[in-house]
Amino acid sequence: MSSSRDKNALYLPWNECISIASVLIGAYASYKYYKLCKAQDIPRPKDGVEQLIGNTPLVQIRSLSKATGVNIYAKLELCNPAGSAKDRVALNIIKTAEERGELIRGEPGWVFEGTSGSTGISIAMVCNALGYRAHISLPDDTSLEKLALLESLGATVNKVKPASIVDPNQYVNAAKKACDDLSKEGNGVKAVFADQFENEANWRVHYQTTGPEIAHQMEGKIDAFIAGCGTGGTITGVAKYLKESAKIPCHVVLADPQGSGFYNRINYGVMYDYVEKEGTRRRHQVDTIVEGIGLNRITQNFHMGEEFIDESIRVNDTQAIRMAKYLSVNDGLFVGSSTAINAVAAVQIAKRLPPGANIVIIACDSGSRHLSKFWKEAKQMEYDISLKEITGGIR
Numbered sequence: 001m002s003s004s005r006d007k008n009a010l011y012l013p014w015n016e017c018i019s020i021a022s023v024l025i026g027a028y029a030s031y032k033y034y035k036l037c038k039a040q041d042i043p044r045p046k047d048g049v050e051q052l053i054g055n056t057p058l059v060q061i062r063s064l065s066k067a068t069g070v071n072i073y074a075k076l077e078l079c080n081p082a083g084s085a086k087d088r089v090a091l092n093i094i095k096t097a098e099e100r101g102e103l104i105r106g107e108p109g110w111v112f113e114g115t116s117g118s119t120g121i122s123i124a125m126v127c128n129a130l131g132y133r134a135h136i137s138l139p140d141d142t143s144l145e146k147l148a149l150l151e152s153l154g155a156t157v158n159k160v161k162p163a164s165i166v167d168p169n170q171y172v173n174a175a176k177k178a179c180d181d182l183s184k185e186g187n188g189v190k191a192v193f194a195d196q197f198e199n200e201a202n203w204r205v206h207y208q209t210t211g212p213e214i215a216h217q218m219e220g221k222i223d224a225f226i227a228g229c230g231t232g233g234t235i236t237g238v239a240k241y242l243k244e245s246a247k248i249p250c251h252v253v254l255a256d257p258q259g260s261g262f263y264n265r266i267n268y269g270v271m272y273d274y275v276e277k278e279g280t281r282r283r284h285q286v287d288t289i290v291e292g293i294g295l296n297r298i299t300q301n302f303h304m305g306e307e308f309i310d311e312s313i314r315v316n317d318t319q320a321i322r323m324a325k326y327l328s329v330n331d332g333l334f335v336g337s338s339t340a341i342n343a344v345a346a347v348q349i350a351k352r353l354p355p356g357a358n359i360v361i362i363a364c365d366s367g368s369r370h371l372s373k374f375w376k377e378a379k380q381m382e383y384d385i386s387l388k389e390i391t392g393g394i395r
Contacts, residue, residue, distance in 0.1 A: 049129045053080050053087045054209050058217040063330035067387050068350035074363040082125035084365040090122035092205035097192045112179035113194040114172030116291050117146035124153035137175040144372040197231045198300040206237025215246045222250040223357040226345050228293030228338045229254050229262050236305025243308050254312040255345035260294030266312035289317045290337040313345040322390040325381035334367040337374040347391050
């Protein structure tokens with residue numbers, strides 16, 4: 001009997017050791033999983049689609065970095081839930097209207113906007129998420145993909161002829177008139193004109209979110225920042241934050257399409273382009289295949305941060321089209337026209353920077369929004385197109 005008890009006494013600690021080891025292994029596995037999640041920054045569940053806006057990834061464009069000897073990164077604003085940097089603007093405009101009592105969550109309300117596409121899509125998505133309706137006025141030559149997206153999101157779409165801002169039927173003016181008409185009906189339904197070109201909620205959201213994100217992701221090591229300019233909110237908001245708050249002495253470049261006046265405004269102080277000459281313009285707004293950037297007037301959002309923009313580089317349609325094809329083939333980056341313009345400008349700026357310098361561009365939206373116009377041309381480009389073919393003749 002005693003020998004049996006002695007034998008059991010020997011096995012009991014061993015069993016306890018196995019249990020303790022199992023607990024330790026489980027705890028270690030949990031710790032490693034926690035560290036993995038933290039390292040990969042796996043996001044926690046969100047309470048609504050609007051909470052997915054912002055905190056977009058930053059990726060190195062390997063082909064351009066290798067070719068230039070400079071690190072060129074893209075801030076992937078196309079990863080926002082509605083697919084562009086305009087998600088931030090749409091949400092902040094609507095939240096600001098709510099803070100002012102112009103819209104009330106849970107009550108009927110309309111948001112009106114004049115846009116060439118992306119802002120309207122973002123407004124339509126945010127309106128759906130927050131319980132409002134969207135009414136979008138846009139040029140009737142906007143890409144079919146953007147029109148289809150707006151209609152699929154349930155927005156009321158008002159297509160107008162491309163025209164100068166002085167024309168009462170120009171898309172921004174048409175949106176404001178539609179908003180005023182609904183307000184005058186006096187039926188108790190609240191209506192807000194988003195006014196992205198002049199509404200300072202635009203540049204402020206990039207100052208408060210996009211700029212800080214870029215500074216954090218790059219650990220403050222930014223030699224150049226490049227973006228296009230339509231309303232002016234993105235480039236001025238980010239530039240203002242990087243230089244004013246983060247104290248990062250980076251070179252800020254406005255990448256401008258053909259037909260836009262910002263190139264001459266930044267470089268020579270005159271908001272004028274040669275296509276302004278009487279009888280030379282084929283299109284009333286900006287004579288380019290590029291959508292979303294380029295303008296021939298000073299907006300409030302641009303004015304608020306113009307002093308932080310150091311230079312402008314003009315990129316023509318052919319260069320943008322070729323760059324879009326190049327990025328798709330060499331990096332798997334399927335981008336829209338404004339992103340391609342930013343990438344062309346980045347290659348040009350890289351020539352002036354020392355090896356290992358860091359450039360950040362904005363990747364505004366996906367090429368899937370430009371299939372019927374911009375990418376109709378880009379897909380015809382040669383598969384093995386070179387950077388030399390793309391960047392020749394940049395001014």
